[in-house]
Amino acid sequence: MDGTDMDSTDQEILGLLEENARRTMGDIAERVALSTSAVKRRIDRMEQAGVITGYTVVVDHAKIGRPVQAFTEVRFVGTADLGEIRSTALGLPEVQAVFATAGDPDALVWIRVPDLERLGQVIELLRRSGRVTDTKTLMVLGTWTRNRVQSPVGSNSF
Numbered sequence: 001m002d003g004t005d006m007d008s009t010d011q012e013i014l015g016l017l018e019e020n021a022r023r024t025m026g027d028i029a030e031r032v033a034l035s036t037s038a039v040k041r042r043i044d045r046m047e048q049a050g051v052i053t054g055y056t057v058v059v060d061h062a063k064i065g066r067p068v069q070a071f072t073e074v075r076f077v078g079t080a081d082l083g084e085i086r087s088t089a090l091g092l093p094e095v096q097a098v099f100a101t102a103g104d105p106d107a108l109v110w111i112r113v114p115d116l117e118r119l120g121q122v123i124e125l126l127r128r129s130g131r132v133t134d135t136k137t138l139m140v141l142g143t144w145t146r147n148r149v150q151s152p153v154g155s156n157s158f
Contacts, residue, residue: 009034013042021055066112069140072123073105077131082107084130094122
C-alpha cells in the first residue's frame with residue numbers, strides 16, 4: 001500500500017487519527033459514514049502496510065521542565081558521516097531528532113532543554129563529535145504544528 005492505494009475515506013480516517021489518535025472506532029465510523037468494523041479493517045490494513053507506524057502523545061514540554069527548544073545546523077569536514085552524529089545524539093536525551101539534509105548544512109539537530117546553559121552544553125558535545133567543523137543554532141520562539149491539538153493559551157505557540 002502506498003499513497004496511490006488509499007482512497008479518500010482512508011485519507012479522512014488517517015487525518016482524524018492524526019488529529020487525535022485516541023478517537024474511538026465508533027467516532028471515526030460516524031464521521032466517515034462507515035461501520036465500526038469497516039473502519040477497523042481499514043486502520044488494520046494501513047498499520048500492516050506501514051502507513052500507520054505508531055501512535056503517540058503530544059506533551060507540553062514546558063510543564064515537564066524542557067521549555068527551551070532549538071535546531072542546530074551541523075556541518076562536517078569532507079563527506080558527512082551522519083552515523084557519527086547519530087551515535088553522539090543517542091547519548092544525549094535532549095536530542096529529539098537528527099535530520100539529514102541535502103546541501104548545506106549536512107544535518108539539522110532538534111534539541112529540547114531546561115535552560116540556555118544546558119543548550120550550550122549539548123551544542124558543545126555535538127561540536128566535539130566526529131568531524132564537525134561548524135554549527136549554527138536557531139532558537140524556537142513559537143511553534144505551530146499541522147494536525148495537532150492546539151496548545152493552551154499562553155504557551156510557547158503562535
